[in-house]
Amino acid sequence: MLNKFDALRYFCVAAETLNxxxxxxxxxxxxxxxxxxxxxxxxxxxxxxxxxxxxSIKLTSFGEQFLLRAQHLLAExxxxxxxxxxxxxxxxxxxxxxxxxxxxxxxxxxxxxxxxESYPEIIIDWREDMGKxxxxxxxxxxxxxxxxxxxxxxxxxxxxxxxxxxxASPALVKKLGQPTDLTDFERRYPMAxxxxxxxxxxxxxxxxxxITLNPKNATFYSVDNYSAMxxxxxxxxxxxxxxxxxKPYLECGxxxxxxPEIQIDKWQLFLYRPYQTVTPARVLKVFDLLTEILRxxxx
Numbered sequence: 249m250l251n252k253f254d255a256l257r258y259f260c261v262a263a264e265t266l267n268x269x270x271x272x273x274x275x276x277x278x279x280x281x282x283x284x285x286x287x288x289x290x291x292x293x294x295x296x297x298x299x300x301x302x303x304s305i306k307l308t309s310f311g312e313q314f315l316l317r318a319q320h321l322l323a324e325x326x327x328x329x330x331x332x333x334x335x336x337x338x339x340x341x342x343x344x345x346x347x348x349x350x351x352x353x354x355x356x357x358x359x360x361x362x363x364x365e366s367y368p369e370i371i372i373d374w375r376e377d378m379g380k381x382x383x384x385x386x387x388x389x390x391x392x393x394x395x396x397x398x399x400x401x402x403x404x405x406x407x408x409x410x411x412x413x414x415x416a417s418p419a420l421v422k423k424l425g426q427p428t429d430l431t432d433f434e435r436r437y438p439m440a441x442x443x444x445x446x447x448x449x450x451x452x453x454x455x456x457x458x459i460t461l462n463p464k465n466a467t468f469y470s471v472d473n474y475s476a477m478x479x480x481x482x483x484x485x486x487x488x489x490x491x492x493x494x495k496p497y498l499e500c501g502x503x504x505x506x507x508p509e510i511q512i513d514k515w516q517l518f519l520y521r522p523y524q525t526v527t528p529a530r531v532l533k534v535f536d537l538l539t540e541i542l543r544x545x546x547x
Contacts, residue, residue, distance in 0.1 A: 260318055
């Protein structure tokens with residue numbers, strides 16, 4: 249079966265040299281291959297491309313017209329196939345990133361953009377979303393998420409471990425009294441309940457394999473831990489909040505940790521990207537840079 253793309257390439261070189269033997273030398277094939285391909289191309293077109301004599305060949309009128317179209321098509325194909333390679337070599341193009349809606353994203357994106365000043369052709373598409381965006385449908389190149397176990401279908405960089413802390417304001421503890429145990433806490437304390445943005449339903453509050461928190465008095469719902477923390481700081485409820493968020497408030501006494509003796513399981517914070525046969529260099533570069541920035545931020 250005729251390879252039309254190769255046939256056009258052979259024809260264009262033959263039209264330039266007007267010598268099948270020289271054409272064969274340039275293309276590192278035998279002269280008989282050039283003759284066969286030209287014959288098959290002429291049969292496919294139903295037109296003669298060359299007038300061949302014993303010692304010379306030249307293009308027919310149809311061949312001259314066809315040559316212009318063939319050269320244009322080959323030039324366009326070269327541009328097309330170089331497009332992706334040039335972007336990779338030049339580190340140019342869009343990189344789409346999804347991250348949770350956290351306050352310290354401002355500092356993270358600032359550091360990333362400053363670092364990328366050396367790569368001015370890289371364009372960042374930054375999506376802050378508490379849900380896990382679809383890698384295919386949303387064309388996401390990488391994402392930052394918290395989970396017990398990363399998905400095995402992804403290339404994963406572990407950033408750190410994040411734990412939850414059960415906290416309340418001193419005012420709320422003073423008002424209700426120190427809870428004697430978890431059962432007493434569940435019965436008497438108002439609680440901020442996190443919502444799964446993918447399902448719209450409350451998350452189950454697992455403390456560890458053996459203990460699940462089942463508060464009876466939910467007074468605040470949110471998909472955002474920062475919003476829940478505001479309600480906790482105001483003494484409206486207790487909350488199970490990420491440790492890196494509550495740390496400064498615990499240190500200054502604005503929040504109190506409840507049941508510090510209870511071991512709460514930690515979650516992995518990880519940066520991930522999908523496995524791909526070919527990953528553009530710009531994505532690999534941003535993946536490495538963002539890993540370094542995140543590790544400095546959260547360690």
